[in-house]
Every structure is written in C-alpha cells, then in structure tokens.
Amino acid sequence: MAKAGYHHGNLRQALVTASLDLIEKNGPQGFTLSEAAKAAGVTPAAVYRHFQGREDLLAEVARQGFEIFGDLMEHAWNGGAPSVLAGFEATGRAYLAFARRFPAHYMAMFESGLSLSAWPELSQTARRAQTPLLQGAEALAAAIPEHRRPPPAMFAAHIQALSHGIVELHTRNPANPRSPFAAEDLLESGIGIYLRGLGVIAPDG
Incomplete structure (x- = not known):
C-alpha cells in the first residue's frame, strides 16, 4: 500500500502515516528515519525529497x-x-x-x-x-x-x-x-x- 501511494505522488503522507504507527508503538523518539522509510516502502534517500x-x-x-x-x-x-x-x-x-x-x-x-x-x-x-x-x-x-x-x-x-x-x-x-x-x-x-x-x-x- 505504501509503495502504491508513493508511485501516485503520496510519499510525503505515506511517511507521516508510517511514522504515526511507529510513534504509537515506540514513542516519538523510538524510531529512525530509515525505519519510517522502510515502513513506507521506500529507500531512506527518498525521504529527503520531502523532509530534511x-x-x-x-x-x-x-x-x-x-x-x-x-x-x-x-x-x-x-x-x-x-x-x-x-x-x-x-x-x-x-x-x-x-x-x-x-x-x-x-x-x-x-x-x-x-x-x-x-x-x-x-x-x-x-x-x-x-x-x-x-x-x-x-x-x-x-x-x-x-x-x-x-x-x-x-x-x-x-x-x-x-x-x-x-x-x-x-x-x-x-x-x-x-x-x-x-x-x-x-x-x-x-x-x-x-x-x-x-x-x-x-x-x-
């Protein structure tokens, strides 16, 4: 689902959604950018298209x-x-x-x-x-x-x-x-x- 969202131009929101799941499980400091990228189905490098x-x-x-x-x-x-x-x-x-x-x-x-x-x-x-x-x-x-x-x-x-x-x-x-x-x-x-x-x-x- 996350990859499909990304291919349709929804990577930014897909990363937010993935982060929400990780935050709920591990807290706001309990995840890395790489983990958010993996959960969204993209490479860590792709995250930097939308977030610093x-x-x-x-x-x-x-x-x-x-x-x-x-x-x-x-x-x-x-x-x-x-x-x-x-x-x-x-x-x-x-x-x-x-x-x-x-x-x-x-x-x-x-x-x-x-x-x-x-x-x-x-x-x-x-x-x-x-x-x-x-x-x-x-x-x-x-x-x-x-x-x-x-x-x-x-x-x-x-x-x-x-x-x-x-x-x-x-x-x-x-x-x-x-x-x-x-x-x-x-x-x-x-x-x-x-x-x-x-x-x-x-x-x-």
Missing part, C-alpha cells in the same frame, strides 16, 4: 495533529455557546477525547521535545489550536475582580496542565492502576475546584 530529517518529519506529524486538535477544540468551544462555562468544560473533554483517539499525534505534539519556533507553520497551527481554550479563559476571567484576575494565558495554561496530567496518569499509561474515577469526571471536578477557587462559580452549598 527525522525531526522535520516529526514536526509534520505534530502539525497535522494540531490541525485536528484545533478543529476539535473549536467545535467544543462553539463560540461559548450555550454558555461560556459549558463551552470551557467542553474543551477539556475534547482534550481527553483527542488524546484517546489520536495518541501518536498527541505524543508528537506534546512529548517529542520539538521546538515549535523552529517550524513557523507548526508554530502557527499550534497557536490556532490553543485559541478556543484561551478565549474561554478570557471570558471566564472577565468575571473575576481585576486585582485577583490571573492573566488569561496563565488561566488557560493551568487547565491545559490539568488536562495533560489526567491524560498521562489515567488515559494513556497502561502501567498505572486503573483509577476508580473516569478521566472526564476527574477533569470536570478539577476544573470545578479551580474555578471555585478563583470565584468564577459559587461554592457548593
């Missing part, structure tokens, strides 16, 4: 992941409808859903050690993917008195860190004992605690 090296290939995998991630986050945020809080919580669920559905993309995006600034298109796509979460943080932060209001970027980073931690500990780590709580429940309660602490939503009771 392994990191360049990995950056394209990450870029495509951020494209998918951004679409999911935009759909979840939905312009803050039916409410800002509902849209913000939906972005958290979308984060978990993406990590489950696209684990190799997720690893390339967040666990490969790539410097986004080294690939302008990757950096731009990553920024666009973060926009819905930042918009939600800005909208929610507006309800906080200015003297206690965290910068929206920090607000968004806190929620992303919480989401990423739940993914790592409870969604993709087979060595970790199964939590008695669903990942979505952990994230929802964590976001609730965070927002209550900021005074965005009222305390229980």
Whole structure:
C-alpha cells in the first residue's frame, strides 16, 4: 500500500502515516528515519525529497495533529455557546477525547521535545489550536475582580496542565492502576475546584 501511494505522488503522507504507527508503538523518539522509510516502502534517500530529517518529519506529524486538535477544540468551544462555562468544560473533554483517539499525534505534539519556533507553520497551527481554550479563559476571567484576575494565558495554561496530567496518569499509561474515577469526571471536578477557587462559580452549598 505504501509503495502504491508513493508511485501516485503520496510519499510525503505515506511517511507521516508510517511514522504515526511507529510513534504509537515506540514513542516519538523510538524510531529512525530509515525505519519510517522502510515502513513506507521506500529507500531512506527518498525521504529527503520531502523532509530534511527525522525531526522535520516529526514536526509534520505534530502539525497535522494540531490541525485536528484545533478543529476539535473549536467545535467544543462553539463560540461559548450555550454558555461560556459549558463551552470551557467542553474543551477539556475534547482534550481527553483527542488524546484517546489520536495518541501518536498527541505524543508528537506534546512529548517529542520539538521546538515549535523552529517550524513557523507548526508554530502557527499550534497557536490556532490553543485559541478556543484561551478565549474561554478570557471570558471566564472577565468575571473575576481585576486585582485577583490571573492573566488569561496563565488561566488557560493551568487547565491545559490539568488536562495533560489526567491524560498521562489515567488515559494513556497502561502501567498505572486503573483509577476508580473516569478521566472526564476527574477533569470536570478539577476544573470545578479551580474555578471555585478563583470565584468564577459559587461554592457548593
């Protein structure tokens, strides 16, 4: 299949697809350019027609992941409808859903050690993917008195860190004992605690 794709001019995407399989099995640092070429059914020399090296290939995998991630986050945020809080919580669920559905993309995006600034298109796509979460943080932060209001970027980073931690500990780590709580429940309660602490939503009771 990979060779047929190559002969029809699809070598670039065939290499991305082969890399996704290798990343899912071995992690983003667990494969070589030669292994990706072999999996795609071409010689290592053919790879250099499209990529400067392994990191360049990995950056394209990450870029495509951020494209998918951004679409999911935009759909979840939905312009803050039916409410800002509902849209913000939906972005958290979308984060978990993406990590489950696209684990190799997720690893390339967040666990490969790539410097986004080294690939302008990757950096731009990553920024666009973060926009819905930042918009939600800005909208929610507006309800906080200015003297206690965290910068929206920090607000968004806190929620992303919480989401990423739940993914790592409870969604993709087979060595970790199964939590008695669903990942979505952990994230929802964590976001609730965070927002209550900021005074965005009222305390229980």
